[in-house]
Amino acid sequence: MTVTAAFVLYVVIWFMVFFVVLPLRLTTQGDAGTTLPGTHAGAPEDIGLGGLGRKALITTGVAALLFAAVASVILWGPWGVRDLDWFGRMGPPSAPPGG
Secondary structure (H helix, E strand, C coil): CCHHHHHHHHHHHHHHHHHHHCCCCCCEHHHHCCCCCCCCCCCECCCHHHHHHHHHHHHHHHHHHHHHHHHHHHHHCCCCHHHHCCCCCCCCCCCCCCC
16 A cells, blocks of 8 residues: 555544534524524534534544454455456456566
8 A cells, every 4th residue: 555545544534533523412592492593503513613523533533443453454464456356357467567
């Protein structure tokens, strides 16, 4: 896996985890009973930068653990890209260089 592929994989995992963590422990305007005119009752009452920053830190930690698991399976796991070639379109594996 190249450095660019690892970075892209981490960013994708980070955003997926962020969208899961974002609605956790969220108080909506409808729950608080303070719906402002022109806003939806499902809008956050007060997200604040402190709450968003804490969620970003939690997301970073969880994403790092998930990235380590996925990257280890990609690099050293028992499965490879050829295991996903169900239609035989990749052809036979080539010999390693120098061998």
